[in-house]
Amino acid sequence: MDINQVEKSDHTLPNSLIKDKTPLFEVNHLSLTFRQYKKGLRESSTQVIRDFSLKIHQGEIVAVVGASGSGKSLLADAILGILPENADVKGDLKFAGEELTMEKQMLLRGKDISLIPQSTNALDPLMKAGKQVQSVIKRKNKKSIQERIFHKVGLSKKAGEMYPFELSGGMARRVLVSTAMVSEAKLVIADEPTPGLDEHARNETIHYIKQLADGGKSIMFITHDITAALEVADKVAVFYAGETVEIANIDDFTGKGENLRHPYTRALWNALPQNDFIPLKGSQPLPGETINGCAFESRCPIAVEYCAQKPPQNKSVSGGIVRCFHA
């Protein structure tokens, strides 16, 4: 039996969800602040995510693109409910049309919602690779399912008998991807699965992500590789200084970026080697930096005076959202 059919068999959603196109996962106005205690027990707080919103439908791949340190991994942790104690989260999370409470997050974590973590350190150092993958399989014939998946991702039977320290970086990544592939998860969050891989392994990983979606899973693909995002995603959510500045359909990334609505998204597009390779000057505000107006204002080619004075809100536009006064 083809592995995609195995995947599909358990991923039928209630008809109501398909009919009215309720997103499988939805986050609205998420903010994340860390409380920190400085000398003398004075409390200070650092805001890392300011206002993040996103919807993912069944079988859809949404890439979340943002620079290093922009809060992408923390966003994943917030969805899974695995943030450290000193984190305060606000905003609405919904899964399959229902509020995703802390209790629900605990219940769904590793089951309906699965994470491909950014670091391969997430593997259990004391458990053989094959066993780790088998441990998330709910059906019978765990070992043969695991071996079939390993074969699919280019891992030998022998790799199944290895401990994480015996695996190369690329092999460990494949083990993590296998875990998501065998899981019953409806939503897979892949946190930067491609950095550090050679071109072949990178292309393969991207291919597996596509396979996961073809099998009916919804994917949140976190990356700073905009080329990878454009290769697989249906939609791209651009994350800047803790905010979604634009969510655009993949078809909007074309030409000189005329269909893109936010100047930051256009700048990312035009900085690609196949386009004009135009670098963007300056850098993102740091977490905790006070931002009164638009977070992109200091680097924006079309900014006017009021852009520095009040923050723009997300506007719904056909096929996406954008946070810019000029859009």
Ligand SMILES: Nc1ncnc2c1ncn2[C@@H]1O[C@H](COP(=O)(O)OP(=O)(O)OP(=O)(O)O)[C@@H](O)[C@H]1O
């Ligand atoms: N426990 C914490 N307390 C305070 N600040 C934190 C904590 N964890 C992370 N941060 C800060 O939050 C910011 C966002 O971190 P995060 O790991 O989410 O970034 P990222 O977008 O995933 O980056 P990368 O692309 O490098 O993985 C960083 O500046 C980091 O220093």
Ligand code: NI
């Ligand atoms: Ni990260």
